[in-house]
Amino acid sequence: MSEFNQQKFINSLSNIQESRVSEISNSFNLDHLHIFSTLPSTNQTLWQLIDSGASPGTVVIATQQTAGRGQWGRTWISDIGGLYISVAFAPGYGCNITSDISISQTSQLTLSTAWGIASSLQDYGVPVKIKWPNDLILENRKLGGILTETRVKKEKIVWAIIGIGINWNNSFPDTGTNLQYYYRNQLQPEISSLEMLAAIVFYGVDSAIRQLLELGIESILPSYTQLLINMGQEVVVENCIGTVVGVTNSGELKVKINPELVASKVPEKSEIYLKPGTISLGYSGRQKADGRRERKV
Structure with a gap:
């Protein structure tokens, strides 16, 4: 070249x-x-x-x-x-x-x-x-x-x-x-x-x-x-299953938890925020992923 x-x-x-x-x-x-x-x-x-x-x-x-x-x-x-x-x-x-x-x-x-x-x-x-x-x-x-x-x-x-x-x-x-x-x-x-x-x-x-x-x-x-391929993607965080719904102003991934698919009691509209580096997401935007929970709102 x-x-x-x-x-x-x-x-x-x-x-x-x-x-x-x-x-x-x-x-x-x-x-x-x-x-x-x-x-x-x-x-x-x-x-x-x-x-x-x-x-x-x-x-x-x-x-x-x-x-x-x-x-x-x-x-x-x-x-x-x-x-x-x-x-x-x-x-x-x-x-x-x-x-x-x-x-x-x-x-x-x-x-x-x-x-x-x-x-x-x-x-x-x-x-x-x-x-x-x-x-x-x-x-x-x-x-x-x-x-x-x-x-x-x-x-x-x-x-x-x-x-x-x-x-x-x-x-x-x-x-x-x-x-x-x-x-x-x-x-x-x-x-x-x-x-x-x-x-x-x-x-x-x-x-x-x-x-x-x-x-x-x-x-x-x-x-x-x-432009985000992860919007709507289902992710697994600890024992919770949620859906990616956006990104915060500080760059954290916003995941809305499905209360019907968790072992513990979680408020119906709860969201968790994940910092970069705490979760691995697939390239297709359709794969499940594992990560650790940062905080709950």
């Missing part, structure tokens, strides 16, 4: 801006773009650049990662042919507001990013959905994922890195897919190159984070839940 073409990425980003109402944040410029053939981790490299004085809006792209990371410490297989990109920002920088984001709002960054990327890909004819909280799903298989990392001072986020992996033309496991496989029967796919995919993803991240900072998570959650 050929090297990532920086000018092709910039041209694609420019074309996207011309066709969209929302422009890219003024914090991004060519000096903030770093492209590598192979890295251990784009997030790790971006943190190193920040420590060396990099500005918000800095982007790191690699065509391969040797030590990619996913959520909850999992390994992210990052073969050649995929898109591996990390974007840095500092809350309030390059936006119309300067308010802080608390550490409790970290999950909002992930939810917003997942929505932004999925929405941007849908604009180019790829019917991407979301598996709570951060997986990008295409035809009931995993297309990509997101890893959010932050630095905090006095309970406020001062730096955040959004790391994204998208399968373009790389190998994938049985539960995964890539865009070239999706395009296998299409003669002229709308997304024609890895560089164009990178531009679409970057635009999705940038526009979603700015909307979160300017309008709040309340402006994003309705659209996020519309």
